Amino acid sequence: MIIVENIWKNFNDKQVLAGVDLKINDGETMVVLGKSGVGKSVLLRLILRLMDPDRGRITIDNKIIGTLQRREMNTIRLRFGMLFQSAALFDSMNIFDNVSIALRTLTKLTEIEIREKVDYCLNMVGLQGVEKLFPAELSGGMRKRVGLARAVAMDPAYLLYDEPTTGLDPVMTESIAQIIRKLQRELNVSSIVVTHDLQTAFTVADRMALLHEGQIQFQGTVDQIRNTDDIIVREFIRGYSRKHNLEMHQIDD
Numbered sequence: 435m436i437i438v439e440n441i442w443k444n445f446n447d448k449q450v451l452a453g454v455d456l457k458i459n460d461g462e463t464m465v466v467l468g469k470s471g472v473g474k475s476v477l478l479r480l481i482l483r484l485m486d487p488d489r490g491r492i493t494i495d496n497k498i499i500g501t502l503q504r505r506e507m508n509t510i511r512l513r514f515g516m517l518f519q520s521a522a523l524f525d526s527m528n529i530f531d532n533v534s535i536a537l538r539t540l541t542k543l544t545e546i547e548i549r550e551k552v553d554y555c556l557n558m559v560g561l562q563g564v565e566k567l568f569p570a571e572l573s574g575g576m577r578k579r580v581g582l583a584r585a586v587a588m589d590p591a592y593l594l595y596d597e598p599t600t601g602l603d604p605v606m607t608e609s610i611a612q613i614i615r616k617l618q619r620e621l622n623v624s625s626i627v628v629t630h631d632l633q634t635a636f637t638v639a640d641r642m643a644l645l646h647e648g649q650i651q652f653q654g655t656v657d658q659i660r661n662t663d664d665i666i667v668r669e670f671i672r673g674y675s676r677k678h679n680l681e682m683h684q685i686d687d
């Protein structure tokens with residue numbers, strides 16, 4: 435379980451997070467929505483303790499991460515799989531090496547076990563026969579899938595996704611969203627998906643939270659967020675629907 439309590443973060447006098455509270459229960463997928471620049475990526479970095487908050491605390495697996503020594507924090511980080519906005523593959527390594535790098539450097543698995551694991555992970559994301567290719571030889575959507583395969587290779591308890599579908603066309607977006615759902619179901623992980631893409635959000639979420647002006651403006655189930663009277667949530671959904679020409683969420687004016 436991940437518990438975020440009263441987190442504040444300021445950059446050069448810009449108050450980005452101003453009292454964020456959020457709880458991610460075991461096995462659930464929490465989508466954090468919010469406009470570009472609102473602090474979604476910062477929130478993920480704070481959870482991984484790649485930076486420290488000005489105030490507040492984050493508890494992961496019953497440990498307050500702000501108090502942990504480097505070694506203990508590294509152990510916690512190993513429980514996380516992460517898909518960054520750009521799939522962040524190593525361009526000079528082929529796909530097999532990209533997916534297996536953590537297995538090779540951080541585990542004692544044999545070569546045969548590593549091969550099996552890479553094969554399994556690539557299968558999970560619907561890729562076959564790409565092991566010898568290099569990232570530049572793959573489409574954007576395929577690179578995302580490789581990123582997903584790498585994120586699950588170490589059997590994470592938590593998966594963090596930062597804008598997993600940004601920059602993909604609608605067909606690719608839907609396909610990545612479906613893979614994310616499949617991973618949640620089959621791997622029994624807890625996930626945080628950060629996105630400003632409502633279509634992906636509605637596909638993958640168990641619960642959703644809207645980050646707005648430094649705080650969680652609203653959180654609830656998919657149905658609750660669709661039906662809420664909260665004016666800011668409705669404005670967010672309406673703005674998105676208008677921009678994308680969607681009528682997926684009936685909102686009465």
Ligand SMILES: Nc1ncnc2c1ncn2[C@@H]1O[C@H](COP(=O)(O)OP(=O)(O)O)[C@@H](O)[C@H]1O
Pocket residue numbers: 445446450468469470471472473474475476477
């Ligand atoms: N390391 C940093 N140094 C200074 N400002 C930062 C840093 N990281 C993020 N910010 C600022 O914090 C705000 C939120 O950024 P971010 O979390 O990346 O937004 P998004 O919701 O789009 O992911 C932005 O104004 C960004 O410029």
Ligand SMILES: [Mg+2]
Pocket residue numbers: 474475476596597
């Ligand atoms: Mg971001």
